[in-house]
Amino acid sequence: xxxxxxxxxxxxxxxxxxxxxxxxxxxxxxxxxxxxxxxxxxxxxxxxxxxxxxxxxxxxxxxxxxxxxxxxxxxxxxxxxxxxxxxxxxxxxxxxxxxxxxxxxxxxxxxxxxxxxxxxxxxxxxxxxxxxxxxxxxxxxxxxxxxxxxxxxxxxxxxxxxxxxxxxxxxxxxxxxxxxxxxxxxxxxxxxxxxxxxxxxxxxxxxxxxxxxxxxxxxxxxxxxxxxxxxxxxxxxxxxxxxxxxxxxxxxxxxxxxxxxxxxxxxxxxxxxxxxxxxxxxxxxxxxxxxxxxxxxxxxxxxxxxxxxxxxxxxxxxxxxxxxxxxxxxxxxxxxxxxxxxxxxxxxxxxxxxxxxxxxxxxxxxxxxxxxxxxxxxxxxxxxxxxxx
Numbered sequence: 001x002x003x004x005x006x007x008x009x010x011x012x013x014x015x016x017x018x019x020x021x022x023x024x025x026x027x028x029x030x031x032x033x034x035x036x037x038x039x040x041x042x043x044x045x046x047x048x049x050x051x052x053x054x055x056x057x058x059x060x061x062x063x064x065x066x067x068x069x070x071x072x073x074x075x076x077x078x079x080x081x082x083x084x085x086x087x088x089x090x091x092x093x094x095x096x097x098x099x100x101x102x103x104x105x106x107x108x109x110x111x112x113x114x115x116x117x118x119x120x121x122x123x124x125x126x127x128x129x130x131x132x133x134x135x136x137x138x139x140x141x142x143x144x145x146x147x148x149x150x151x152x153x154x155x156x157x158x159x160x161x162x163x164x165x166x167x168x169x170x171x172x173x174x175x176x177x178x179x180x181x182x183x184x185x186x187x188x189x190x191x192x193x194x195x196x197x198x199x200x201x202x203x204x205x206x207x208x209x210x211x212x213x214x215x216x217x218x219x220x221x222x223x224x225x226x227x228x229x230x231x232x233x234x235x236x237x238x239x240x241x242x243x244x245x246x247x248x249x250x251x252x253x254x255x256x257x258x259x260x261x262x263x264x265x266x267x268x269x270x271x272x273x274x275x276x277x278x279x280x281x282x283x284x285x286x287x288x289x290x291x292x293x294x295x296x297x298x299x300x301x302x303x304x305x306x307x308x309x310x311x312x313x314x315x316x317x318x319x320x321x322x323x324x325x326x327x328x329x330x331x332x333x334x335x336x337x338x339x340x341x342x343x344x345x346x347x348x349x350x351x352x353x354x355x356x357x358x359x360x361x362x363x364x365x366x367x368x369x370x371x372x373x374x375x376x377x378x379x380x381x382x383x384x385x386x387x388x389x
Contacts, residue, residue: 008254010148011174014247016239018178019138022091023055025174031089031134032058035082037102038094039066042140047181051093051138061085063105069162069271069278070097070104071155075115079108082133089134092172095193096144096153096278099137103152103170106132115154119163121367128167137172140181142232142245143193143279145200145253147175160272161362177250179243187233191336194229194245195283200252201225202286202304203261206297207371214258219307221251226308226332233336259371262363263289266384269362270342274351283338284345287329288388289372296374298322343389356385 003015013021026034034055042048043064052060063081066074082090082105092102108115110130117126137147146152151166182190201221204214228244235241266289267281276284294301302321306314310328314321333340342351351359360381363369369376376384 008148010171012148012177012250013174014177015243016178016180018176019051019181020054022136022138022176023058025136025176026089026134027057029134029173033085033087034058034060034089034091035078035085035087035105036060036062036091036093037066037078037098037105038062038064038092039098040064041067042094042098045184047140047184048093060091061087066094066098066101068097068275069155069160070101070153071157071160072114072116073157074101075104075108075154078102078105082109087133089136091136091138092147093138093140095139095141096146099139099144099146100152100154102135102137104154104165106135106170107165109133115165116156116163118165119154120166121163128169132169135172136174136176138176138178138181139246139249141185141189141193142182142242142249143196145197145249145251147172147177147253148250149253150257155272160275162268162272177246179239179246182242182246183237183239185236187236188337190236190245191229191233191338192277192279192283193249194225194232194279195286195333195336195338196279197245197249197252198222198225198229199263199282199286200256200260201248202290203263204252204255204258205304206261206293206300206373207259208373209258209371211258214255217251218255218258219303221248221255222304223307224248224251230332230335260368261289261372262292262369262376262381262384264368265363265366265372265376266359266381268366268368269359270351272362273355273358275348276345276351280338280345283333283336284342285384285388287326287333288384290326290329291387292380292384293372293374294322294326300373301325341388342385351389353386353389356382359385
């Protein structure tokens with residue numbers, strides 16, 4: 001595979017073998033003591049050891065104290081590891097959790113106070129006004145697209161409420177997007193992260209905010225996902241499908257600077273209340289929320305049906321095409337092994353009707369639904385969650 005270089009605005013090296021260019025990039029930029037930030041699961045795999053063994057000419061240390069959804073304590077421990085190593089740069093390698101924590105470590109290692117005090121909605125939000133360590137990102141999943149994002153989502157250890165630290169300063173200096181790093185992902189993780197990427201593209205396109213550049217990216221992202229996601233789940237060694245999903249993931253993250261919608265508010269609530277994996281929560285909820293959105297987003301959902309080559313999605317009325325797209329999402333979930341409803345998901349625990357009020361409270365407090373194409377009240381969220389049970 002040919003390596004491609006482009007910037008949008010982050011400098012991105014994309015293609016098989018891109019990971020091997022991380023150390024030369026750091027050396028050229030004048031850095032020699034990176035802290036490698038990853039999650040506990042990836043740190044135990046040979047692919048991570050091979051990556052670290054290839055960091056020639058730099059003296060690295062590893063922080064791998066990340067598991068599940070990223071929380072404040074992960075950031076504190078990582079910042080301590082950064083200082084203990086005398087690090088001058090950060091390599092984030094992994095999925096969205098590892099990359100989000102890596103960005104937050106960059107803030108905590110150079111700024112005073114608690115990382116959650118830098119969340120954009122904190123009543124006395126602290127400014128990110130000091131230079132951050134040089135940060136490069138190496139994604140190993142195709143889902144959140146955190147490698148090209150300017151935000152970090154960090155939860156409270158006790159309440160699990162997610163907070164967003166947002167600043168253009170968080171953008172990686174360079175991204176090394178190597179589809180070979182995603183080849184050994186289990187089918188279940190490929191499916192969940194892929195549904196996250198698809199949801200980003202769908203919701204950003206449906207957002208009523210005006211951003212034609214993001215609309216174009218999002219529509220193309222949906223087109224790519226419709227073809228590549230089933231192929232990547234069916235054959236984890238399909239390099240072309242893996243490459244396309246890695247690109248789709250980055251496109252979704254770029255597009256959602258236009259904002260997201262109620263699927264994400266539901267997913268954030270499910271992660272907070274029941275500790276569901278974020279991508280899986282999006283995957284479970286997407287068709288239920290899109291059904292709610294039908295009256296307010298008919299034309300756009302009809303366009304997505306055409307783009308995704310949905311059967312009956314290019315004929316008949318907009319209403320029929322929009323209905324076909326929502327039905328296709330249900331078929332896609334079955335194909336990928338994504339649970340159709342919340343009640344069919346069992347781990348870490350089953351979500352039940354007893355959780356609805358707590359879920360509604362968190363979803364209403366979440367900001368994503370403010371740019372949903374159809375406004376959501378608390379009663380709307382109750383009906384959506386009840387329908388998804």
